[in-house]
Amino acid sequence: MRPSILELPDKVLALVLAGLLNGKPIGFLPLKVHFADEKESKEHHWPPEILVIDGWLLLGYAVCFLPANQDALVESVSKAGLDPPPTSSTRWA
Numbered sequence: 697m698r699p700s701i702l703e704l705p706d707k708v709l710a711l712v713l714a715g716l717l718n719g720k721p722i723g724f725l726p727l728k729v730h731f732a733d734e735k736e737s738k739e740h741h742w743p744p745e746i747l748v749i750d751g752w753l754l755l756g757y758a759v760c761f762l763p764a765n766q767d768a769l770v771e772s773v774s775k776a777g778l779d780p781p782p783t784s785s786t787r788w789a
Contacts (some may be wrong), residue, residue, distance in 0.1 A: 712759055719763030721753035 711717045737744050749763035 708759065717761055719760040721756075721758050721760060721763060722754065724752040726756050727751040727753055732764040 708717070726749045729747055731745045731748050732740070732742055732748050736748070737746065751782065767783070
């Protein structure tokens with residue numbers, strides 16, 4: 697039996713809560729960017745002259761069981777006041 701369209705959000709939420717949909721791809725359009733100066737790079741432990749996105753337009757958000765970029769790290773936004781979960785390593789692209 698096929699679930700109704702009204703049941704799908706609850707089923708998706710149950711899969712997310714069960715840890716079966718760990719991929720969270722987004723699509724966005726950068727609106728304001730700058731290259732980090734030496735001081736900012738050192739402060740955040742970034743590579744020199746990395747491109748920083750200051751503002752963006754969110755175009756899409758989804759959940760999936762197998763993300764295309766398995767090295768991607770979900771990070772909380774510092775302005776939200778959330779602490780990201782501890783990780784064994786962080787990779788900067």
